[in-house]
Amino acid sequence: NQHEPQSAILPFILLVIEPPALMALIDGANSTSFNCLRLLYTYAIFLSSLSLSIILYRISPFHPLAQYPGPLISKATRLWDLWNAYGGRKYLYHSRLHEMYGPYVRTGPNEISVTDIDAVTQILRHGGLGKGRFYERIGQDYTPPAIISALGEVHTAKRRVWDRALNPTAMHDYEPLIVKRATQLVSRLKEHGTVDIGCWIDMLTFDIMGDLAFGGGFEMLREGRDVNGVGERIRAFLTAGNLLAQIPWIMKPVGFIPHVGQAAKEFDKFAQDLAIQRAKNGAAGGKDLWYHIADEADVEQEKPTLQIAAADSFVAVIAASDTTAYTLTSAIWLLLSNPECYQRVQQEIDSVIANGDDPFDANKHRELHYLSGCINETLRLHPALPSNGGTRQVRLEQPGRFIAGRYFPPGTSISVATHSIHRNLDYFSHPDRFLPERWLASSKLEKHEPSAFIPFSLGPANCAGQKFAMREMFGVLCVLFKSFEMKFADGFDGEEWPESIKEIYIAARGPLMVTLTPRSHENQV
Numbered sequence: 107n108q109h110e111p112q113s114a115i116l117p118f119i120l121l122v123i124e125p126p127a128l129m130a131l132i133d134g135a136n137s138t139s140f141n142c143l144r145l146l147y148t149y150a151i152f153l154s155s156l157s158l159s160i161i162l163y164r165i166s167p168f169h170p171l172a173q174y175p176g177p178l179i180s181k182a183t184r185l186w187d188l189w190n191a192y193g194g195r196k197y198l199y200h201s202r203l204h205e206m207y208g209p210y211v212r213t214g215p216n217e218i219s220v221t222d223i224d225a226v227t228q229i230l231r232h233g234g235l236g237k238g239r240f241y242e243r244i245g246q247d248y249t250p251p252a253i254i255s256a257l258g259e260v261h262t263a264k265r266r267v268w269d270r271a272l273n274p275t276a277m278h279d280y281e282p283l284i285v286k287r288a289t290q291l292v293s294r295l296k297e298h299g300t301v302d303i304g305c306w307i308d309m310l311t312f313d314i315m316g317d318l319a320f321g322g323g324f325e326m327l328r329e330g331r332d333v334n335g336v337g338e339r340i341r342a343f344l345t346a347g348n349l350l351a352q353i354p355w356i357m358k359p360v361g362f363i364p365h366v367g368q369a370a371k372e373f374d375k376f377a378q379d380l381a382i383q384r385a386k387n388g389a390a391g392g393k394d395l396w397y398h399i400a401d402e403a404d405v406e407q408e409k410p411t412l413q414i415a416a417a418d419s420f421v422a423v424i425a426a427s428d429t430t431a432y433t434l435t436s437a438i439w440l441l442l443s444n445p446e447c448y449q450r451v452q453q454e455i456d457s458v459i460a461n462g463d464d465p466f467d468a469n470k471h472r473e474l475h476y477l478s479g480c481i482n483e484t485l486r487l488h489p490a491l492p493s494n495g496g497t498r499q500v501r502l503e504q505p506g507r508f509i510a511g512r513y514f515p516p517g518t519s520i521s522v523a524t525h526s527i528h529r530n531l532d533y534f535s536h537p538d539r540f541l542p543e544r545w546l547a548s549s550k551l552e553k554h555e556p557s558a559f560i561p562f563s564l565g566p567a568n569c570a571g572q573k574f575a576m577r578e579m580f581g582v583l584c585v586l587f588k589s590f591e592m593k594f595a596d597g598f599d600g601e602e603w604p605e606s607i608k609e610i611y612i613a614a615r616g617p618l619m620v621t622l623t624p625r626s627h628e629n630q631v
């Protein structure tokens with residue numbers, strides 16, 4: 107069948123009962139005794155002939171996706187991508203496939219990976235394809251409905267709230283909290299000297315989101331570690347989600363495995379406890395993200411329950427912390443690996459942000475053209491969601507779709523290969539090189555296709571926190587470059603660092619060991 111099952115439960119029951127039922131049917135009344143070996147043979151023959159027939163159909167010219175090129179193993183089974191996802195390098199494997207086969211590659215029996223930006227725009231924009239089966243399942247099986255898994259009108263209503271929570275006026279309210287945390291980061295870093303800078307930036311972004319989404323309480327910077335294991339829990343959740351996303355219909359039965367089901371429940375309970383604490387203690391200062399998400403101003407017709415507000419606020423922590431921290435860490439790695447860019451960006455920051463200025467001032471950020479180029483170049487080379495999150499889908503119950511002149515039958519999943527698009531020679535000259543100046547008006551580079559730059563995705567479900575993330579990244583880099591001279595720590599092999607990057611839905615990274623020396627004319631934030 108070209109359609110994957112909706113849930114594994116019915117197929118699983120059928121697979122278990124069909125062989126003995128067949129045996130009973132064939133033996134009929136002649137059966138005198140139960141023969142264990144014969145039952146095993148029947149299972150083996152039944153399951154192998156079923157698997158073989160499915161595989162033969164999938165790789166045959168009769169399959170509706172037969173015209174799309176791709177490796178035989180990917181056409182035959184999703185297990186191969188599951189294996190690649192397990193190693194965290196699936197996005198790199200897909201990039202290689204695109205180099206070999208072109209902009210449309212069959213990466214699963216019913217999945218196409220796309221790098222053609224015309225198609226990607228049509229897929230993600232209004233009226234394009236909805237979020238795929240993975241999002242549906244996490245919404246149904248694992249979490250109360252939160253923005254990331256919401257579909258249709260529910261998504262539109264939630265998005266309205268999120269857009270209000272992250273508009274310029276709201277962001278202005280958040281600034282004192284962010285500045286306070288950035289100042290704390292600088293003083294904590296001064297106590298150390300040589301640090302895993304990625305880890306400290308992670309603690310900064312988690313503390314900021316803890317303050318904004320739940321009124322505080324993470325206190326990672328103060329303690330110098332992830333006290334409540336928030337980051338660990340989130341990464342474990344994302345790692346599992348990333349694997350389940352490869353075969354979404356298996357999610358429900360996986361939830362019945364005691365340990366997994368328990369972990370999901372604990373995850374929910376953790377968010378609920380934080381929400382109860384925020385509802386009781388109030389904000390860490392002024393209006394925060396929770397104020398909007400929980401609709402404390404009573405603007406919406408329907409106020410969310412505590413459970414739903416908790417789920418959405420926890421999405422804020424998940425969506426905003428590791429993504430921003432990974433991008434900032436990558437920016438530092440790229441700048442340390444390109445000393446001339448490091449010098450230039452530091453000079454620019456020094457000339458625009460005077461001592462005592464607010465490094466989070468958006469008006470100042472507009473003058474930092476080269477820093478803006480560095481951040482864009484980081485997002486291009488190291489997108490925090492290398493595969494743009496989960497797949498989109500031509501819905502089973504609807505007719506097939508023509509996208510950029512190609513036909514996609516009902517049930518087709520489509521994966522947007524962001525990493526591959528960003529490094530595509532058709533869209534960017536010297537695509538693998540860190541060239542911040544390509545983003546400057548004076549750039550002479552031949553190929554530069556801004557529409558192929560999609561680190562925050564596109565369309566109605568693009569990143570709700572894009573402006574917030576940019577403001578935070580500009581501010582944190584200004585603070586760090588004003589406060590410290592940075593270099594790779596002695597004995598640390600900077601060149602090897604990209605090898606540590608793994609995709610766990612978002613990108614995760616290994617330690618980036620950096621030695622920090624306070625600058626003489628440091629900035630007071």
Ligand code: HEM
Binds near residue numbers: 255
């Ligand atoms: C450099 C940092 C960031 C990057 C690269 C990034 C990227 C993305 C991408 C690619 C998506 C689409 C994911 C999908 O469809 O599954 C997304 C969704 C989202 N992001 Fe971000 N993000 C960043 C930071 C943030 C921040 C700081 C916030 C909040 C303060 C945030 C909130 C969200 C939300 C709520 C969604 C879901 C939007 C929806 O479904 O309508 N993100 N982000």
